[in-house]
Amino acid sequence: MLNFDWLTGISMPVAKMIFLGLFVFLGILVLLIPKSFIYEGVENPRWFHNIKIWAIGDLLFIFIVYFIF
């Protein structure tokens, strides 16, 4: 129980899919954030103030790392 023995049946490819799925799920959550919240504190919003873009970029990078290794 404490050692997660009940998950030993999950194969490594499936475990990898779980990790990749987590990044996709987080990406979807990021995309759902309202624009007003993203730009709070910015007087004249420009495209580069959109934190969603940079957050998705971070997730894309880490997705690629876990996809390769």
Next chain:
Amino acid sequence: MLSGIDYFVVLSYLVGIMFLGIYFKKFVHSSSEFFLAGRTLPFWAIGMSIVVSDIGALDFVGVSGQAYRFGISVGNFDWIGSVPAMLLAALVFVPYFWKAGVYTIPEYLGRRYNDSVRMVAAITWIVFFAFNLGVLFWATAVLLKTLMGWPVWVSIILTAAIVGFYTTSGGLAAVIMTDVVQMIIMFVGGFALVFLGIHHIGGWENLVEKISSMGPEYKHHFDLIQPVDTSTPFPWTGILFGLTFVMANAYMIGNQTIVQRCLSAKNEWHAKMSMVFGAFFKMFIPFLVLFPGLLAIVMNPGLENGDEAFPMLIRTLLPPGLSGLLFAAFMAGLMSSIDSMLNSTATLWTKDIYQKYIKKDAHDDHYLIVGRVTTVAILIFGVITSPVSNAFPGIYVAIQTFLSFFQGPVFSILFLGIFWKRTTPWGAFSGLVLGIMVSISLYVFKAQLFTIEDPFLYVSWWSFVAGFIITFVVSLLTKPKSDEELSGLVYRLTVK
């Protein structure tokens, strides 16, 4: 041994850092400017500072040592063990902390719950930082002894004197701006070592081929995701549940040294963006701290202590000048971690203990002096207690063990505190205290309860679960705070 040009590089770095500290002294006239840089800093400086505070001498030595033994799976700590948590911090927690105008995480917990929770959290962090300082000092001394033959205590006292000087002078602004310089030096020095190492071995493919052909114990050295029954401390279940869901979030959301930086941002957007920006640089850290361990497997096989991999590589690979640069990078990593802990501990002590319980309504100058005196006192304590870390088998694992005692319970009450307005002060207090006791019990009986070498990831997860359940149950049985009291402190709860 370092050559003349190496000493010149290192000396230039140390003198430059000290001058930077002196420069920022002129901007510190109040406790707000000392502890939060007057809330004036831009996202890029904070983001770089977060990255460099999280990576230190400990990582250069400890992570490369772990990579030497276990392969790239140790990189999980900087990838999945950081990036999702930093995004969660940026987009959910940090805006609430910043808008609340608090100095510390315990101060937020005090407002969200009560003073008891605040005090337990503050004392826990102060104790952790104090002992953590000793571990960091010892890591440096081990490297300097291997690299230059310096006596352990000379290294420790020299480092303490320099860091103590600029941290006491310039406060958080000096800490963050020196961190920016330190990150640049670390990246240049670290990448130089990795580039030269890979070139020396004959390219990435050669490195993979050589390590893979060294025997069955190296079969999984290039697998990020390890099976549940792995002999390493990093099974995928521990990485997912313990690291990703608990330790990473606890570290990025509940750690004073990290969050304090975001609180110094000039506005809410900068506070949020600092974490997202930091997450980008964070993803490059494994290349700096993990690859040297892999390179050392090929270049120095058969090391008894993996923590010697990194210093051995410097000695055998780098030409004069670059050795000095990497040595400066190592010092930068160490100093950035120490200065963060010093400043955060001083903030915790001054704001959560001294100002709250010892002297309430003193002039602001008084708290500025207390902050500076605390910085020096905690530094001396760290130096004196540094040999403690020698009692643990691996430097990096020792730190994770300390962390795992209370990261889970702290994150459980932060998580419930933000997302569930029904969470009560008594619920949080019970969850925090009993959760820490569960952590310690799990660690004490780890040989009977767990099957892997060092189960700190599992300890984190189960202590989080314990803290969560205890907080939830006790909250249902006790009286919650009103919506008016919780306005601005709970997710999407604003009472006008």
